[in-house]
Amino acid sequence: MVRIKKSPSKTVSIEDVARLAGVSITTVSRVINKLPTVKEKHRKSVLEAVKQLNFQPSVFAQRLATGRSNVVALVIPRYEGVFYSFYALELIRGIGTLCEALKLDLLLHLTDSHSVLNLKGAGGIIFSDIIGNQRQLEDVLSAGIPCVVINHYLEDRDDINCIAVDNRSGAEEAVNYLISLGHKKIAHITGDVVTQAAAWRFEGYQRALKKHNIEFREDYVFKTNYSRGQARQASENLIGMPDLERPTAVFVASDSMALEVMAVVRERGKEVPRDLSIVGFDDNPSGLYGPVALTTVRQPLIKMAEESVKLLNTLMNPKDKLKVSRILLPTELVIRESCRTLSS
Numbered sequence: 001m002v003r004i005k006k007s008p009s010k011t012v013s014i015e016d017v018a019r020l021a022g023v024s025i026t027t028v029s030r031v032i033n034k035l036p037t038v039k040e041k042h043r044k045s046v047l048e049a050v051k052q053l054n055f056q057p058s059v060f061a062q063r064l065a066t067g068r069s070n071v072v073a074l075v076i077p078r079y080e081g082v083f084y085s086f087y088a089l090e091l092i093r094g095i096g097t098l099c100e101a102l103k104l105d106l107l108l109h110l111t112d113s114h115s116v117l118n119l120k121g122a123g124g125i126i127f128s129d130i131i132g133n134q135r136q137l138e139d140v141l142s143a144g145i146p147c148v149v150i151n152h153y154l155e156d157r158d159d160i161n162c163i164a165v166d167n168r169s170g171a172e173e174a175v176n177y178l179i180s181l182g183h184k185k186i187a188h189i190t191g192d193v194v195t196q197a198a199a200w201r202f203e204g205y206q207r208a209l210k211k212h213n214i215e216f217r218e219d220y221v222f223k224t225n226y227s228r229g230q231a232r233q234a235s236e237n238l239i240g241m242p243d244l245e246r247p248t249a250v251f252v253a254s255d256s257m258a259l260e261v262m263a264v265v266r267e268r269g270k271e272v273p274r275d276l277s278i279v280g281f282d283d284n285p286s287g288l289y290g291p292v293a294l295t296t297v298r299q300p301l302i303k304m305a306e307e308s309v310k311l312l313n314t315l316m317n318p319k320d321k322l323k324v325s326r327i328l329l330p331t332e333l334v335i336r337e338s339c340r341t342l343s344s
Contacts, residue, residue, distance in 0.1 A: 012053045021049040069123030072099055072312060075109045077131040085226050085254055086284040087151075087197075087301060091128055094305025102313050111136070119143055124312040126150060131194055146315035150308045152196045153328055161315065163308050163327040167197050170297040170331030171204025172211075174251050174279045177295075177333060179212050182342035183249040183277060187220040189234045189261065191253035198226070201253050201281060220247055224257065231257035235264035239276075248342055249277040255284035255296055262290055262338070277339035293336035300329050 018025045023042050030038050031046040038046075049055070074095055076088065092108070099106040109117060113132035117139060119125075125140050125147040127133075140147045141159070153164035178186050188205045191198030202221075209216050219241075222234035231252070238247060238261075252258035258280030262272050272278055272292050280287060280296040287294030311325060 012055045014055075016053055017046065017049045017055050020053060021045040069121055070103060071105045071107060071122050072124050072126060072309070073107045073109055073117075073119075073122045074126045074128060075111060075117065075133075075136065076128045077133050078110050078112045085191075086256060086282045087254075088128075090301035091150075091305050094302040095126065095309055098306045098309040102309065104309070104313065119145060124148075124316045126308050126312060127152070129195060129197075130154075146312060148308045148312045148315070150304055153326065158324055161311055161325045163304050163311065163325075163329065165197070165299045165301075165304060166328050166330055167200035167299075168204040168207065170281065170299065170333075171201040171251065172208045173204075173331070173333050174281070174297050175205050175208035176211075177335070178249045178251065178277060178279060178339065179208065179214070181249075181277065181339060184214050185220070185245075185247040185249070186214070187222065187238055187247035187250040189222045189224060189231060189238075189250060189252045189257055191224065191226040191257075193223060198253055201251075205251055219245075224253075226254055226257065228256055228260040231260040232264055235261040239264060239268050239270070247276070249279075249339065251279050251281075253281055255280035255282040255287045255294060258294055258296070258338075259286060259290055262292065262294070266291065273338050273340035277342075279339060283334055287336075292338050295336045295338045296334050298332040298334050300331075304329055 014025055014028050018028045021028065021042070023046060027038060027042055028046050031043050032050075072095075074092070076091075096106055107122070111117065111133070113135070115136070117136050119140065122145060125145055127137060127147065127149045128151060130137060130149060130152045137147070137149065137160070147161070149160055149162040151164055152162060154160050154162045175186060186205075186209070188202065190202050193199045193202060206216055222237060224230035224234055238250065241247070250261060252261055258278050261276075261278055265272050265276050270276065278294065280294050281299070282301075283296050283298035287296055307327065315322065
């Protein structure tokens with residue numbers, strides 16, 4: 001094997017490894033990607049050259065051996081409050097874990113609706129939501145790159161794979177539960193209704209009231225951007241309402257905000273659920289450790305994340321022509337201690 005003295009100022013390339021090992025670039029790529037169709041002597045030569053040159057393979061090297069990229073780009077639209085939520089953390093954890101298991105490389109794009117996505121080298125795209133960035137989605141479709149949209153159910157598109165949570169039904173079930181306990185004065189602290197998830201939860205809240213012939217009141221709706229700061233302001237406005245008008249229960253669009261509501265109630269010298277029953281949304285583990293365990297709606301975030309990676313991996317490795325998948329995952333009401341039956 002020819003010995004090459006590596007210059008410290010030179011970036012080592014796959015060509016350098018191939019030259020030192022005395023093999024083709026394709027053989028180097030196959031060894032790096034652990035493909036079995038390589039002679040043992042060539043594999044050893046390549047691994048020795050990689051070690052000697054301290055070569056760090058490009059994340060796009062797979063294309064040489066497989067004809068495709070193993071790079072998955074996760075696109076998270078940037079909006080106020082996105083990282084205040086339990087959602088983003090669970091999403092990244094679920095997608096990242098399964099990408100690792102499937103030997104996929106994950107790139108994170110935090111972007112606004114006006115940014116042009118750099119699609120070079122991406123084998124597949126996961127959109128964590130569609131919030132004013134439909135143009136980005138259309139660009140990906142035009143480029144023929146496999147993609148999956150999650151947390152946004154595309155009811156009017158039959159050409160896009162999507163996986164979402166049934167936020168409307170989850171919210172409706174939460175409000176139905178409060179009504180079953182005798183509550184009629186039920187407020188709602190929304191998330192950022194620019195997102196489909198928050199908008200659907202708001203719809204579910206209204207649907208439950210209508211189903212039980214309870215008047216919808218605009219003054220019982222407090223719109224926020226999912227942040228705890230705005231949740232605090234909404235809570236103070238709610239608690240500050242006149243006694244006869246004040247809601248006896250509130251459905252909150254996230255557990256993080258619901259915990260802020262709980263804190264404000266206690267600061268005002270009141271108690272949960274004696275003075276205010278609260279239902280959240282997410283099933284954030286932090287809801288278990290407050291003074292009162294939070295009743296909430298569990299949404300399958302990890303399942304949604306993992307299913308998106310599985311579906312995208314199939315789209316990136318098609319064996320047959322695949323039908324478009326549109327999946328709506330169910331929620332589950334988790335009853336704990338933060339709600340009480342209202343005395344008649």
